[in-house]
Amino acid sequence: MSRVVKLALIPGDGIGPEVVAEAESALDAATAESDIRFDKTTFSLGAARYLETGDTLTDDDLAAITGHDAILLGAVGGVPGDPRLKDANIERGLLLRLRFELDHYVNLRPSKLYPGASGPLADPGEIDFVVVREGTEGPYVGNGGSVRRGTPHEVANETSVNTAFGVERVVRYAFALAERRSKRLTLVHKTNVLVHSGGLWKRIVDAVASEHPDVAVDYLHVDAATIFLVANPGRFDVIVTDNLFGDILTDLAGAVTGGIGLAASGNINPDGTFPSMFEPVHGSAPDIAGQQKADPTAAILSVALLLDHLGLRDEAARVTSAVEADVAARGSEPRTTAQIGDAIRARLQA
């Protein structure tokens, strides 16, 4: 009896289709011997689609995607400054809309320095932490506006919205994750300045901490956290933080663990009400699109997160091991996107 997983593929723009192609083969190779079958639908979404049709994400697109079990996304976004995209906001209208509509309240971003990966730090030590970034609240809600736009009297406001409901559920997820890992959790915020939102986060972390006496909890202001990420990244295990701080910390974390070409992420709806979505942290990099220069590793590691989310732990572990072995064997010789994908797939088939 085989299990069928309905997978929505959103290759997207720029290097998205190239890296998704390799991620798809890795997925197939990792599950070839299992009783799982992926029923894939490809959605043409992103800047290219917008330029063709004027649509960013229609209600029909959304309904169709929602009918799937999981989503694999490459990257979306057109060439920066493209005048035809002036009125579009692919990031807000597509990527963020999916995260919000599908209630992806956990944005899971693991950071691990694989042996062989070379980052910018002289003495990185061991790096292995996970950022649990809130995905549906904070400064990302889009509750902003401006008055007297374009005049010398313009006032532009953005409101960060934070709820006990929204903070508690992601904090609980982070504590549960810390329990399965090294039992250390760091809250990152800016409580001394953002006293209302920061106060809410702090009180909820303190409250949930009392139910997890075996988890060591500490707190860092976001500015101090960036210092530790370069000076002593080994101190972190699970970081829980808001949408904006999580965005910033995970790009930096990607950089210190060998580059954004290795950073994978999951946009997770832990309740299972909506499909979760897996994507590399990197963007669409239109400048190198179609040239086979992109590293598909982050997309392939996103497949590992997807498999793990589906409960296919062995298959997930095989993908991670194959990547780990490939990274360890990387020399300075540049490889094409397909060559890296092939090498990882060969390890999965071995």
Added chain:
Amino acid sequence: MSRVVKLALIPGDGIGPEVVAEAESALDAATAESDIRFDKTTFSLGAARYLETGDTLTDDDLAAITGHDAILLGAVGGVPGDPRLKDANIERGLLLRLRFELDHYVNLRPSKLYPGASGPLADPGEIDFVVVREGTEGPYVGNGGSVRRGTPHEVANETSVNTAFGVERVVRYAFALAERRSKRLTLVHKTNVLVHSGGLWKRIVDAVASEHPDVAVDYLHVDAATIFLVANPGRFDVIVTDNLFGDILTDLAGAVTGGIGLAASGNINPDGTFPSMFEPVHGSAPDIAGQQKADPTAAILSVALLLDHLGLRDEAARVTSAVEADVAARGSEPRTTAQIGDAIRARLQA
């Protein structure tokens, strides 16, 4: 005929008094031969004062400070978690209140990797840039609040307020600075998510850029900016950004240029309506207070910024050179706060 400068000293908490003592001697040494005289008043402000009197910054304090020509501040803030400070917010009530009341709309934070300074990067290259951080707007305005506080239905909002007036003046300052430096300016924001505030910043930078055709302007999202700060910090000359992003970037910049013990800053009111305030970027570090373990270099470099602001360019340059020479000669042997201060002062007197 000698010029008298009325200087307000706010040593503050923790290591503040120790580093300010060294900064004061450096100031005296640097100006000993000049026709300038500093008329100093010390203000006892910070967590210690709050614990004694319950006051954070009274209107009388503020009026007295405002009567000065410039301010030198050490660091403020008590021991984190001190229950007696539960209802105090020294950062908002004192430091931020001073920045807002004295209209310090330019928070100037230079980052330079001095020869001999060792940071966490394996291959830092040359680093020499300045962050022009907006100081009176953005998410720092304190326009937040919460409803149903402490209940499962709590909603905590924070509003970032951005005005054309406020953005334009700091952007103009940054362009003028870029003209005097390497003529490269990078706007850092998150325009794809914070479309209203980001849009305002982008439009104003574009408009002012047209008056400065010789300045090369680019834009980075804040997350990408953190990657460049560790992967290629040499690309930056002048960064202009909002209050929160500037806070984050400058701590990271401090870390990559040899640690926050070297990072100086000026809170500047370029109009001269109010006194400008100079302070190390580091905090009060209560854990090492009174132990002569703090590095006073950041405070001494803040004196250089102060002298420069007062138009005493030669004296400012002498302080910077003395620090540079000291940093270059630093071995691995630890020195006390006073030993570092003495060594720098000796170079100033030589």
